[in-house]
Amino acid sequence: MTAATGLKRLGIAAGVVIVAGMAGLLAAPLLIPADGARDAVKAQIRAVTGLDAVVHGPVEVSLFPSGTVRLVNVVLGDTNGHAPPLAADRLIAHLRFLPLLVGQIEIADIVLDHPHIAVKIDKDGRSNWSPLLAALASALKPVDRIVSFTEIRIDNGTIAVEDASHALAENLSKVDLSLAWPSISKSFGATGHFAWRGEPVDASIIISDFLAALTGDNSGLKIRLSGAPLKLAFEGVIGSAPSFKADGTLSAEAASLRDALRWTGDTRVPGGGFGRFTLKGRATMVESAISLAGVNVELDGNAAEGVLSYAADGQRTWQGTLAADDLDLTPYVSTVRLMTANAREWNGVPIALDGLASFAIDLRLSAAKVRIGRVQLGRTALGAGLRDGKLLLSVIESQGFNGTIHGSLAIAKSETGAGLKSEMHFIDVDLDSCLGELFGLHRLEGKGNLNFALEGSGNSVLNLTRNLSGTVTLDSQQGALAGINVEQVLRRLERRPLSGGDYRSGHTPFDKLKLALKLTNGAVTVEEASVNGSSVHIALSGTASVPSREVDLNGTASLLDSANNVAFELPFIVRGPWDDALPLPDPASLIRRSDAAAPLLDAVRDRKVRDAVRSALDRLMGPRKAPEPAPTATAAPPTH
Numbered sequence: 001m002t003a004a005t006g007l008k009r010l011g012i013a014a015g016v017v018i019v020a021g022m023a024g025l026l027a028a029p030l031l032i033p034a035d036g037a038r039d040a041v042k043a044q045i046r047a048v049t050g051l052d053a054v055v056h057g058p059v060e061v062s063l064f065p066s067g068t069v070r071l072v073n074v075v076l077g078d079t080n081g082h083a084p085p086l087a088a089d090r091l092i093a094h095l096r097f098l099p100l101l102v103g104q105i106e107i108a109d110i111v112l113d114h115p116h117i118a119v120k121i122d123k124d125g126r127s128n129w130s131p132l133l134a135a136l137a138s139a140l141k142p143v144d145r146i147v148s149f150t151e152i153r154i155d156n157g158t159i160a161v162e163d164a165s166h167a168l169a170e171n172l173s174k175v176d177l178s179l180a181w182p183s184i185s186k187s188f189g190a191t192g193h194f195a196w197r198g199e200p201v202d203a204s205i206i207i208s209d210f211l212a213a214l215t216g217d218n219s220g221l222k223i224r225l226s227g228a229p230l231k232l233a234f235e236g237v238i239g240s241a242p243s244f245k246a247d248g249t250l251s252a253e254a255a256s257l258r259d260a261l262r263w264t265g266d267t268r269v270p271g272g273g274f275g276r277f278t279l280k281g282r283a284t285m286v287e288s289a290i291s292l293a294g295v296n297v298e299l300d301g302n303a304a305e306g307v308l309s310y311a312a313d314g315q316r317t318w319q320g321t322l323a324a325d326d327l328d329l330t331p332y333v334s335t336v337r338l339m340t341a342n343a344r345e346w347n348g349v350p351i352a353l354d355g356l357a358s359f360a361i362d363l364r365l366s367a368a369k370v371r372i373g374r375v376q377l378g379r380t381a382l383g384a385g386l387r388d389g390k391l392l393l394s395v396i397e398s399q400g401f402n403g404t405i406h407g408s409l410a411i412a413k414s415e416t417g418a419g420l421k422s423e424m425h426f427i428d429v430d431l432d433s434c435l436g437e438l439f440g441l442h443r444l445e446g447k448g449n450l451n452f453a454l455e456g457s458g459n460s461v462l463n464l465t466r467n468l469s470g471t472v473t474l475d476s477q478q479g480a481l482a483g484i485n486v487e488q489v490l491r492r493l494e495r496r497p498l499s500g501g502d503y504r505s506g507h508t509p510f511d512k513l514k515l516a517l518k519l520t521n522g523a524v525t526v527e528e529a530s531v532n533g534s535s536v537h538i539a540l541s542g543t544a545s546v547p548s549r550e551v552d553l554n555g556t557a558s559l560l561d562s563a564n565n566v567a568f569e570l571p572f573i574v575r576g577p578w579d580d581a582l583p584l585p586d587p588a589s590l591i592r593r594s595d596a597a598a599p600l601l602d603a604v605r606d607r608k609v610r611d612a613v614r615s616a617l618d619r620l621m622g623p624r625k626a627p628e629p630a631p632t633a634t635a636a637p638p639t640h
Helices: 003-031 034-049 097-101 130-140 210-214 257-265 431-439 461-466 486-495 587-593 598-605 607-621
Strands: 053-055 059-062 068-076 086-095 107-121 151-163 168-180 188-196 199-207 219-227 231-239 245-254 277-286 289-299 302-312 316-328 359-372 375-387 390-400 403-414 417-430 444-458 469-482 507-520 523-532 536-545 550-560 566-577 582-585
Touching: 034 053, 034 059, 034 068, 034 086, 034 107, 034 130, 086 097, 130 210, 210 219, 245 257, 289 316, 390 417, 417 431, 417 461, 431 444, 431 469, 444 461, 444 507, 486 536, 486 550, 486 566, 507 536, 523 550, 536 566
Parallel strands: 107 151, 316 359
Antiparallel strands: 053 068, 059 068, 068 086, 086 107, 151 168, 168 188, 188 199, 199 219, 219 231, 231 245, 245 277, 277 289, 289 302, 302 316, 359 375, 375 390, 390 403, 403 417, 417 444, 444 469, 469 507, 507 523, 523 536, 536 550, 550 566, 566 582
């Protein structure tokens, strides 16, 4: 037999096989009725998953371009008169080719088209999926187990979760997942994507022992969730008997923590900051509470490490202790505008505190260095507490302005907008830098103690200053008044009372300074104000206004001799903005002390002399004209 004859016979044989296969495929619809295909598919689904498929629609069998069986309107699981745990518009079973040639149905993979998965958990923690999970576990047991297909795909599905025990309701849409069903190995995998709260999320899940996970035993878990607002990853061990628990490494990353918090929990964080965020630590989860140990967290360029915990028991609560080397809090106060653009008036823009009631915080933070705008602090321990919409910031201890600081600041939403209460203590601080940074005042030099206890409320900073009440005390020793040399001014005016001149230069050293202020609805009363030096004594009284930032003070400056007796005394006034108020001597007092001007002052007090002077001026300059009466309104003439 020649080679050509052999090739010819081989081609004929191949043709016969192809024709036979085509004939078999053409005859298959006759050999495989719809009811038989439906029953075969249901039986294999039950054998692999343990779930019973209930078909409420027609059955379609198609062989071209590939063998498929379509079941329309399919429900998996017992409904018990309620909405089914899993329902699909269509269940599409792709069939293996060779078994079809002999009229048998073997499923290669399954597609659930437009499925709706409902997960409902009642207040006692019971789930409508409990019977289905038990059936899945039973089907996965290796006793006489026959696996015909190992892949299930979900196309354009939805997942609705209702948890009555935690008042939770969430929906996933556009769910496209490929499920790798356990066959030879024990692992289960799912990859794909879905949409949650308007954002697409890529998902990857691997369970190393699917049967153990279904029965509540420990199993390895790897999960990756990647969305634009947030990326999450966990690798560790999970179990659900007697309650859900997990232990492993958790990491999270967000380009904006503010956006991620809003996306995951509708939490609108007031203020600024909360940008770039990363977190990694050892996580232990029990039910809805998570504890993180060995945490490394970065936020807005700040890096810290410590422990954190999170609980979602009706209100999202964060607790923890973190330590950092260098901490910059500037981003979080960057949106706080106390003053207007001209820095002369308080800000009248409404204060926004929305979002404070949606979560809770109990955080302790320590740092070697802290920056808040232009303020530089040394070693600092802080506490931040937020509960029921009330924010409490505690400065446990801080090294600042070459002294120490401690106190608290509480902010809460009130009927009038925002309520504020603060009690702060600045001990042995540099007064120039402290008062300059806090209040814009640069009038005191040296060390001292500043204490204030203030509270107020209002819908803006301006309105808050109008309701501000409390006390302020300041005491200092061995310092100086900046911008004026009181001793020099007094000695000059003692010699020449009407000499005038600029008083805004020099320094006035003092041995002791004491200041006590009382605030009532924005009005300041000076209860005590004194400056004592070796050659000068100053006493002040009067009032000031916080809303207008103006002072109206009266004082007495005394020049002391070597025996500490008053050698010269001069009353003075202080008027104007509190950051640029100018002390001026009382003019009447200076005139009385002037030998040349005193007789004139006495003369003008005499009515006869005053009238004579006025008469002489009228003869010299002409009599003064009486003021013309103001024009009266007249009716407009009628128009024709």
